């Protein structure tokens with residue numbers, strides 16, 4: 001289509017020409033012009049190929065060779081402060097050993113930790129032997145090697161522990177959501193890996209494998225997904241959030257235990273934050289305090305998640321961890337015509353707390369596109385006063401939807417018009433983001449679309465910390 005190729009060519013030119021050409025394209029092409037009191041709706045237009053899953057024989061799904069070789073290796077933080085790691089993997093032929101051998105780069109002395117394995121059935125699928133082993137008492141800021149598959153075919157990986165928790169510790173988080181296992185998913189992961197900003201830990205906002213899109217929720221697609229992401233998740237922690245595609249509730253085939261495959265395969269350190277379920281928990285990492293919530297578990301008054309969050313928020317010490325980050329799957333502020341208002345009931349419950357405790361940023365997924373909000377809140381409404389419009393609020397978080405990992409369901413392209421005032425930037429392209437904490441006052445945030453080179457920032461902003469430097473950072477205020 002000429003419109004597509006024109007727009008594509010435009011993006012290859014310098015930003016000066018881009019702006020001029022963008023103006024022309026806007027004037028010529030859009031007859032319902034999108035000017036509003038809102039932010040920017042990108043005019044970037046990508047090729048609209050269909051999103052398709054990578055076939056089973058793809059390189060990314062290859063099973064490691066050798067009898068009972070460990071596969072699907074992944075790690076996550078294993079305690080509250082970053083001195084432990086949970087190592088998880090699957091063996092297919094027999095249980096084999098749940099031992100992890102590990103040693104730091106400096107001391108060649110090998111240590112040993114014992115884990116456990118579990119299995120589960122889902123309809124007519126039987127899982128492999130899923131091992132989880134926590135290795136603790138690690139030194140901060142240290143490279144460790146580790147080996148799994150003791151007794152059969154051993155495989156070796158490595159990771160670097162985070163620095164000790166403290167207010168000025170720089171740290172770089174990657175943001176990925178709704179990844180799936182399509183060719184676009186592979187492009188997203190490659191862009192994350194090749195990004196010169198070098199993310200050290202992935203904050204994953206839910207919807208992992210999309211196995212539930214297959215007949216009978218073909219759980220073999222949970223296995224392929226874990227083999228696909230091993231090339232990153234075995235070497236740096238991925239911090240997990242549950243999405244709707246983790247529920248796997250299928251009464252029509254007798255599967256009525258929500259989150260069964262997800263909770264067997266992905267362990268998180270929820271007990272370390274006094275949570276009673278793996279679906280909501282918190283960790284500290286470097287200068288960040290990260291709270292993970294579950295959009296698909298009860299969150300109303302008196303529920304376990306509600307009680308936990310109410311007790312959790314006052315525990316956050318911004319003098320120790322200046323950056324307060326919340327992860328959830330279903331966004332509260334979204335202006336796409338997909339999943340519109342699905343996050344509303346949770347917003348009503350928790351938004352006053354987020355404003356009171358000055359959350360810096362909320363990352364969500366679910367909508368398969370990208371969007372960044374202004375700092376807004378909508379907490380004045382009390383049923384009878386009619387005050388139900390989002391207002392600019394410097395105590396409120398920025399809300400970012402990063403559900404654009406590239407799964408089989410394709411992009412969310414239809415947006416509500418005009419762009420609402422709370423929406424600062426939105427674009428329907430696949431990509432990932434980087435939240436790069438510099439010190440207690442500044443973090444640089446950037447969003448990277450898959451169609452650009454690895455270093456290109458398609459959207460970016462400086463975050464000013466809400467506790468240490470609560471100054472308006474939106475471009476319109478400067």
Ligand SMILES: *[C@@H]1O[C@H](CO)[C@@H](O)[C@H](O)[C@H]1NC(C)=O
Pocket residue numbers: 054058059060183186187190
């Ligand atoms: C996935 O991406 C990797 C790294 O870019 C590449 O080596 C591999 O061939 C890709 N696989 C598929 C199926 O696209």
Ligand SMILES: *[C@@H]1O[C@H](CO)[C@@H](O)[C@H](O)[C@H]1NC(C)=O
Pocket residue numbers: 124125216
């Ligand atoms: C599970 O059942 C479906 C439908 O009957 C069938 O197509 C599939 O091959 C079965 N898979 C296994 C592993 O038995």
Ligand SMILES: *[C@@H]1O[C@H](CO)[C@@H](O)[C@H](O)[C@H]1NC(C)=O
Pocket residue numbers: 438439440441442
């Ligand atoms: C914090 O980082 C920002 C951005 O790099 C820098 O401009 C600022 O001077 C730093 N603050 C301190 C106290 O070093």
Ligand SMILES: [Fe+2]
Pocket residue numbers: 178207243244245329365366367
């Ligand atoms: Fe989702």
